[in-house]
Amino acid sequence: MEVKQSKPKKPALVASTIRPPSVEEPMQDWYQTDTHLVIVVYTRQELLQREFVTVEIQPNGVTIQVILDKYSYFVHFKPTFPVKETSVVSVNKGKVEVKLGKVTAGQHWEYHGEGLSSNAVYTHTKSLAPKYRQWIVTKNTFVSHDTRLLRLKAPSGYTMLAPIGYHIHIVHSISGMQIGRSYTVMPPSLVEPNSDKEQEEGRALHLMIKYYSGGTLTPWVTSVSQGESIMVSNYDGNFDIQRLNNLTHLVLFAAGTGFTSMARLIIYALNMPNATLFSVVNILSQESSNSNWKGLRGRINSEHVQDYVPIPSSKCRPLVCICGPWAYNDTVESLTKLRGLKDEHLHIFAQTFPEQTCL
Ligand SMILES: Cc1cc2nc3c(=O)[nH]c(=O)nc-3n(C[C@H](O)[C@H](O)[C@H](O)COP(=O)(O)OP(=O)(O)OC[C@H]3O[C@@H](n4cnc5c(N)ncnc54)[C@H](O)[C@@H]3O)c2cc1C
Incomplete structure (x- = not known):
């Protein structure tokens, strides 16, 4: 040419x-x-x-x-x-x-x-104020009894490829008020993360959203049908993927749908040349005491942090990422700091746009 x-x-x-x-x-x-x-x-x-x-x-x-x-x-x-x-x-x-x-x-x-x-x-x-555009729902499928995977297609002419750990904001009018909530951009599948060509090109995105029966936005957003549109903002966030270079340990704390912030991060980290063994520990806070669950129970505490978070030193450079409700984030942050970690060893995924948003 x-x-x-x-x-x-x-x-x-x-x-x-x-x-x-x-x-x-x-x-x-x-x-x-x-x-x-x-x-x-x-x-x-x-x-x-x-x-x-x-x-x-x-x-x-x-x-x-x-x-x-x-x-x-x-x-x-x-x-x-x-x-x-x-x-x-x-x-x-x-x-x-x-x-x-x-x-x-x-x-x-x-x-x-x-x-x-x-x-x-x-x-x-x-x-710059967040800008909202109409994305079209092309799929809404169950991931579990209360969680949905939505696929959204970008408006004509628009291309946006969200960086790892970034989120978008959805707004919708509920009882006459514009309600906004943040959702992390997910891969289309955990086993085949690159299987959606349009998402790779920034023309589509996937969101995994948990339904709360008493929630404000999720009863609506988890029930949208194929062909309906959703007002989605440009992406937002501040996670710097370069922070994964030269680490010795990556420790991720996620509560509930806080997992969404970790999904692409895990896939990326596992594909790094120096990646070694990967393990997951579940701590169940709502499991019935009569059940046969043999793993950890309760809420996050200093013992968990002690067991899984290494102390930084000249040979040990950990990064701890945290995503969950405010109280969970605060607890993990305090416990890791008590263990000697500094801000440079931590990243907290948190809300960046206001919850109620005027368009
Ligand atoms: C950066 C970021 C990324 C996120 N990514 C995702 C994601 O990928 N997927 C996802 O599903 N969520 C994600 N979230 C959470 C999401 O933004 C919403 O908070 C969530 O969907 C709940 O919204 P809602 O309006 O339905 O519920 P809300 O109305 O906000 O309520 C949430 C829960 O709290 C209860 N509740 C509300 N008010 C009270 C009260 N006063 N007292 C007691 N209980 C109350 C409700 O009954 C409900 O169970 C993310 C949040 C952040 C900050």
């Missing part, structure tokens, strides 16, 4: 005045082939992963968001000619390429398009 030289770009219409100090700004460029327009962002962040690039192709413009640690950089433009609604993103040593299909192949473009309001904005990601 012939690659044509790009002409000098028309200047972007608007550039943000809000710029993080002392952070080198990404730069954008473009080139074209007969069939594609390729937007390039040079981030200078060699470890950037594909997951930190989202693309939205709408009739009124294309938005590319590149998340660089705590900041987001945007390319926002109206293409000179129409582009197809699917895109292909590749990231290599900090260079991002977003390939957009030309509707009319062979057409030569003088410019990639006109810069729009968010073009070249470079700002704190936390300063």
Whole structure:
């Protein structure tokens, strides 16, 4: 395929005045082939992963968001000619390429398009309000008596691949109030985590949701039918997968559906070159005293932490990840700190968006 030289770009219409100090700004460029327009962002962040690039192709413009640690950089433009609604993103040593299909192949473009309001904005990601889009339910199946696996398909033109340990937010109107809850993005299957091509491309996602009979959102969200839509936010979270490098021990504490935060993490860790033996210990808090369960019972306590959490030293570099209700998270955090662990040895998966959200 012939690659044509790009002409000098028309200047972007608007550039943000809000710029993080002392952070080198990404730069954008473009080139074209007969069939594609390729937007390039040079981030200078060699470890950037594909997951930190989202693309939205709408009739009124294309938005590319590149998340660089705590900041987001945007390319926002109206293409000179129409582009197809699917895109292909590749990231290599900090260079991002977003390939957009030309509707009319062979057409030569003088410019990639006109810069729009968010073009070249470079700002704190936390300063951006969550944006909700309608995802369509394509499957809703039982995982256990009270837990469902939902598959959702992204809206046209939108591509979002959630990083490991990140969650989305679902909002729905319940009794006239917008209620929002967080849900972690799951693999389609624990045994075949890469079996959904659309999820791999950021065009679908899976959520595992437990039903609470007295709950506010779950009676509705676990009963949605195929074809119905759900308002889903862009992803959020702060888990840094690079923290798994150079560890000697990874210890995961999950209560109930806190397991969802651990699922992709476990799969990733087990595929690391230095992975060794993996073991699971269940502690049942609600098991009847008459049952024949021989394992641990009750709630998490200092003995459990002592048995499973190693003390950090020059030869021992543990990471402890925790996900459950607030009280559980607090207890495990306190017990591990009493054992000598510091914040650098801990990650707590927690709510980041407000529970009641105005759209
Ligand atoms: C980062 C993060 C990721 C998460 N990921 C997942 C996930 O992948 N899957 C998942 O299923 N959940 C996940 N959750 C939990 C999820 O966000 C919701 O909290 C959960 O689905 C319950 O929502 P609900 O509105 O149905 O229940 P809520 O109305 O919030 O109630 C939850 C339970 O508490 C009880 N309850 C409520 N209020 C009271 C009260 N005042 N006194 C006593 N009991 C009360 C309810 O009866 C119910 O049993 C996650 C949470 C966080 C923070």
